[in-house]
Structure formats: structure tokens, C-alpha cells
Amino acid sequence: DLSLSDIIVQLRAVRVLLAESQLATMRASVTASADPIIIADGEGDILLVNPALAHLMHGPHRSLDTLDDLAVRFDEPERVTSMLHQVLAERRPWRGELRLAARGGEPGVPVALRADPIPSFDGGLFGVVVMLTDLTERHAAEAARERLQRTILAAQRTAGATPPAPPTVEALVAAIWANASVA
Numbered sequence: 001d002l003s004l005s006d007i008i009v010q011l012r013a014v015r016v017l018l019a020e021s022q023l024a025t026m027r028a029s030v031t032a033s034a035d036p037i038i039i040a041d042g043e044g045d046i047l048l049v050n051p052a053l054a055h056l057m058h059g060p061h062r063s064l065d066t067l068d069d070l071a072v073r074f075d076e077p078e079r080v081t082s083m084l085h086q087v088l089a090e091r092r093p094w095r096g097e098l099r100l101a102a103r104g105g106e107p108g109v110p111v112a113l114r115a116d117p118i119p120s121f122d123g124g125l126f127g128v129v130v131m132l133t134d135l136t137e138r139h140a141a142e143a144a145r146e147r148l149q150r151t152i153l154a155a156q157r158t159a160g161a162t163p164p165a166p167p168t169v170e171a172l173v174a175a176i177w178a179n180a181s182v183a
Contacts, residue, residue, distance in 0.1 A: 037053070040067050042088065044088055045065065056111070067128070074101055080098060091117040096112070097110065098111055114131045114133075
């Protein structure tokens with residue numbers, strides 16, 4: 001025969017086990033993610049950082065104890081600090097494009113930063129999830145597209161002084177132009 005207090009104790013134990021299981025699942029998901037992810041508590045103390053962050057920052061991240069420590073890794077640390085403190089205080093997400101500071105003679109890395117508050121059950125702030133996305137390849141593709149567009153425009157201007165091209169050549173140039181715009 002179980003008393004009411006015994007049942008309550010068992011229910012609490014089950015809740016703790018469920019919470020631990022969910023935490024383990026979340027940790028495994030964050031750790032396995034290819035995108036750099038940082039999880040901090042409601043005070044801005046970093047609780048979990050995945051290995052992808054070390055890869056993006058070209059080195060270990062052991063010195064990251066708080067979100068302020070993360071902010072100094074950017075070209076505009078004051079802006080990042082202000083934004084992260086705003087997320088903590090106002091509990092509203094923030095998204096933007098920033099640049100990690102240059103290190104070891106390498107240029108800084110352009111990144112998209114997303115900071116999302118994690119609300120607690122009592123309406124407060126449980127923590128913050130910060131995700132970074134390396135934009136290096138996207139910026140390189142945009143630069144290549146712009147160079148291609150400039151080259152095509154220059155060729156069209158030069159071609160304007162000469163007799164018109166055959167329709168098949170004009171169709172080819174139009175297709176290249178359309179694909180460059182879409183890319």
C-alpha cells in the first residue's frame with residue numbers, strides 16, 4: 001500500500017528521469033550539429049558549446065564562459081554584447097550578419113548569428129540558444145555572380161557598337177544572364 005506522499009515522491013522521480021532523458025537527447029543533438037551552437041542560461045553563462053564552434057573559430061573555445069566572452073570574438077564586440085544583453089533582458093530573438101574577428105593573419109569570417117531566448121515555465125528566461133552560420137561560401141558565390149554580371153554587361157555594351165549577334169547567340173547570352181541572376 002502506497003501512501004499519497006510515496007506516490008508524489010515517485011512522480012517527482014519520474015519527472016526527473018524524463019527531464020534527464022530530454023536533456024541527454026538535446027545535448028546529443030547540439031553536439032552532433034554541423035552548425036556552431038552555444039547554449040547559455042538566463043544570466044548569460046555558457047552551459048554548452050558544440051565542437052563546430054571550435055572549427056569555425058579556428059581553435060578551442062575553452063575560454064568561453066559567458067556570452068560576453070563570445071562577443072569579444074567579433075569585429076564589433078560592443079554591438080554583439082549589446083545585442084546579446086538585449087536578448088537576455090527583453091526575451092526577443094535577434095538575427096543578423098556579423099564578422100568574426102581576424103585571427104592568425106586570416107581574414108575574419110562572415111557569419112549569420114541567431115540568438116533565441118528560451119522561456120521558462122514561470123514566464124522568465126530559462127536561457128538562450130545562439131547559432132552561427134558561416135557565410136564565407138555564400139559571399140564568394142555572390143562575388144562570383146557579380147563579376148559574371150559585370151562581364152556580361154561589359155560584353156553587351158561592346159557588342160552594341162557592332163552589328164547585332166545572331167538570334168541563337170542572343171538567346172544564349174539571355175540564358176546566361178537569367179541563370180546568373182538566379183544563382
